[in-house]
Amino acid sequence: MTRTGTRPETGTGTATGTGAGAGAGAGAGTGAGTETEARRRVAPEGRRFLRGRKSALARLAAWSLLESAHTFLGGYGVARALDDGFLAGRTATGLAWLAAAAAGALLGGLALRGVFAGLADLVEPLRDGLVRRAVRQALDRAVGDPVRAPGAGAVSRLTQQTEMARDSSAGLVLTVRSFVFTAVGAFAGMAALAPVLLLIVLPPLLLGVAVFLATLRPMAAVQRRSLDTDEALADRLGELGEGLRDVVACGGQASAQDRIEPLIAAQERLARRLAGWAALRTLALGTAGRLPVVALLAAAPWLLAHGVTAGTLAGGLTYVVQALLPAIDSLMTALGSAGTRLLVVLERFCAAPPHPLPAAPAAKAQQVTGPARPPAAAAAELRGVTFAYGRGAAPVLDALDLVVRPGEHLAVVGPSGIGKSTLTALLAGMLAPDAGTVLVAGAAARRAPDASGPDPRRTLLPQQAYVFTGTVRENLTHLCPTPDPGDARSADARVRHAVGALGLDGLVERLGGLDAEVRPGLLSRGESQQLALAAAYLSPAPLLLLDEATCHLDPRTEERAERALAARPGTLVVVAHRVSSAARADRVLVLDGTRAVCGTHAELPARSPLYRDLVGKWNETTDG
Numbered sequence: 317m318t319r320t321g322t323r324p325e326t327g328t329g330t331a332t333g334t335g336a337g338a339g340a341g342a343g344a345g346t347g348a349g350t351e352t353e354a355r356r357r358v359a360p361e362g363r364r365f366l367r368g369r370k371s372a373l374a375r376l377a378a379w380s381l382l383e384s385a386h387t388f389l390g391g392y393g394v395a396r397a398l399d400d401g402f403l404a405g406r407t408a409t410g411l412a413w414l415a416a417a418a419a420g421a422l423l424g425g426l427a428l429r430g431v432f433a434g435l436a437d438l439v440e441p442l443r444d445g446l447v448r449r450a451v452r453q454a455l456d457r458a459v460g461d462p463v464r465a466p467g468a469g470a471v472s473r474l475t476q477q478t479e480m481a482r483d484s485s486a487g488l489v490l491t492v493r494s495f496v497f498t499a500v501g502a503f504a505g506m507a508a509l510a511p512v513l514l515l516i517v518l519p520p521l522l523l524g525v526a527v528f529l530a531t532l533r534p535m536a537a538v539q540r541r542s543l544d545t546d547e548a549l550a551d552r553l554g555e556l557g558e559g560l561r562d563v564v565a566c567g568g569q570a571s572a573q574d575r576i577e578p579l580i581a582a583q584e585r586l587a588r589r590l591a592g593w594a595a596l597r598t599l600a601l602g603t604a605g606r607l608p609v610v611a612l613l614a615a616a617p618w619l620l621a622h623g624v625t626a627g628t629l630a631g632g633l634t635y636v637v638q639a640l641l642p643a644i645d646s647l648m649t650a651l652g653s654a655g656t657r658l659l660v661v662l663e664r665f666c667a668a669p670p671h672p673l674p675a676a677p678a679a680k681a682q683q684v685t686g687p688a689r690p691p692a693a694a695a696a697e698l699r700g701v702t703f704a705y706g707r708g709a710a711p712v713l714d715a716l717d718l719v720v721r722p723g724e725h726l727a728v729v730g731p732s733g734i735g736k737s738t739l740t741a742l743l744a745g746m747l748a749p750d751a752g753t754v755l756v757a758g759a760a761a762r763r764a765p766d767a768s769g770p771d772p773r774r775t776l777l778p779q780q781a782y783v784f785t786g787t788v789r790e791n792l793t794h795l796c797p798t799p800d801p802g803d804a805r806s807a808d809a810r811v812r813h814a815v816g817a818l819g820l821d822g823l824v825e826r827l828g829g830l831d832a833e834v835r836p837g838l839l840s841r842g843e844s845q846q847l848a849l850a851a852a853y854l855s856p857a858p859l860l861l862l863d864e865a866t867c868h869l870d871p872r873t874e875e876r877a878e879r880a881l882a883a884r885p886g887t888l889v890v891v892a893h894r895v896s897s898a899a900r901a902d903r904v905l906v907l908d909g910t911r912a913v914c915g916t917h918a919e920l921p922a923r924s925p926l927y928r929d930l931v932g933k934w935n936e937t938t939d940g
């Protein structure tokens with residue numbers, strides 16, 4: 317009984333990566349939509365998070381109220397010190413009011429201390445939650461698809477992003493809160509001194525804030541694309557680094573450059589656009605922060621003529637210069653950078669995992685942990701396949717799930733009689749499952765009874781090689797469509813290439829060349845298998861199934877043949893009779909009757925006792 321956990325997969329990504337690079341070429345129009353989408357995804361989680369931390373929020377608000385009081389006292393104290401004290405000739409009163417304003421500053425310091433303590437109660441749980449989520453996502457992907465699992469780089473990028481989220485959220489809470497409570501204190505103070513001050517200060521301040529808010533969405537969209545491009549660039553550079561030797565060896569520098577350069581150009585474009593938006597923001601900051609000061613100074617003669625005292629004017633200026641201007645400054649900086657960054661990072665964590673968890677396996681099903689792909693992407697797939705030879709017989713395969721990816725090289729190993737040939741026969745459509753589905757290239761493996769000719773999707777090579785009386789060339793090309801007369805030369809070149817790739821030159825020469833007649837009875841079993849393997853190599857079928865088709869070859873000839881077949885475009889499934897053959901595959905499916913396991917050669921010894929034994933024996937033999 318065998319089962320692989322089935323899990324649709326949409327690519328790594330990393331999630332994480334994941335989707336990296338998708339945004340690199342996206343137009344500006346899509347950015348706002350993505351932004352709204354991001355907010356829609358992040359907002360509910362954000363609300364849930366905050367709902368669970370009402371007491372931390374209340375503590376923050378309480379400390380922040382002290383900040384409002386500090387702001388209020390700052391401007392009000394200056395106004396009263398002038399009007400009731402120094403300008404009225406009462407120095408002691410003036411000093412007393414200044415002392416009150418200074419006490420307010422002390423109060424502000426105390427408030428800040430409390431705010432920082434309360435801040436930790438908010439942002440540390442956020443960071444912890446994000447780290448947990450990052451690790452869970454990485455593990456889910458690794459369990460679902462060990463081969464394509466995010467690497468250490470992707471996981472470290474995610475954890476780095478949790479730090480970004482923590483820092484950004486702390487900065488945001490700090491500045492937004494400070495702006496709100498400072499503004500409350502300053503507006504209350506101006507209203508207490510002379511409400512007309514508000515009429516002069518508020519319009520430029522609101523205009524600046526409005527312009528700033530208008531830049532948020534487009535700038536966030538550019539930042540998101542910049543982050544995506546940055547990740548795509550990092551991924552591609554990483555890939556390139558890993559394969560640099562091969563790239564140079566194959567002269568692939570130009571194509572590698574073609575893959576990297578567009579991303580660099582995109583990143584440069586995005587950096588320029590970000591700079592443009594940043595300039596507009598500076599303008600907004602100037603309008604909101606500096607224009608109220610200019611307006612107050614310009615209106616001073618009129619204000620003084622209409623009963624506003626010098627002290628009130630100085631108090632108003634104190635509110636604007638000492639409180640509002642720094643608060644706006646920090647708010648805009650924080651919202652503009654940390655806010656957008658936080659949204660983008662949080663959205664990554666809140667995105668639905670690209671690999672939904674597999675459905676719970678049926679109770680009787682064997683558990684095979686291993687990768688899986690959506691049907692459309694699979695070269696071959698078994699879904700809950702049960703097969704028995706005859707009614708009442710014990711099933712050879714029971715509830716087996718397996719996904720073979722396009723281009724993959726999968727080895728199947730297990731003891732004699734366990735069901736390896738049965739599995740290949742099912743994939744070849746020669747047997748029908750009693751339950752479940754067998755798919756090849758997304759369609760039923762077993763063709764309709766009226767289908768004629770060989771199935772073009774796959775070629776099965778059994779242990780007994782098929783060699784017939786005919787020329788060597790005919791034996792090599794009998795699985796290929798008949799070439800057009802005009803294609804004869806290229807067909808001949810393909811045959812010679814196959815002969816070279818599989819190392820058959822000596823054999824073909826011995827047989828008398830490609831046009832010599834083959835007498836099957838005079839060939840050894842190994843030679844027959846070599847000819848059959850070359851025929852499979854030349855076959856256009858995207859899926860090759862080798863059922864111990866190399867068992868009569870010596871290990872070196874087998875290695876050469878398998879490497880050639882694996883390098884051929886298409887998918888290769890090999891029933892392996894040697895561990896060396898399994899070690900060459902991308903993944904190995906171990907059938908052991910009680911538990912089937914699928915994984916890489918490197919990881920399987922830890923997961924399958926049978927495979928561990930096989931590898932142990934193999935090592936002893938090769939060491940010996």
Ligand SMILES: Nc1ncnc2c1ncn2[C@@H]1O[C@H](COP(=O)(O)OP(=O)(O)OP(=O)(O)O)[C@@H](O)[C@H]1O
Binds near residue numbers: 731733737
């Ligand atoms: N035509 C058949 N009728 C009845 N039982 C069969 C038939 N073919 C195979 N079996 C049985 O099914 C089980 C699985 O056989 P299968 O040939 O798939 O195993 P295998 O792992 O390929 O073995 P080996 O490595 O020896 O080739 C074995 O017990 C075998 O005896």
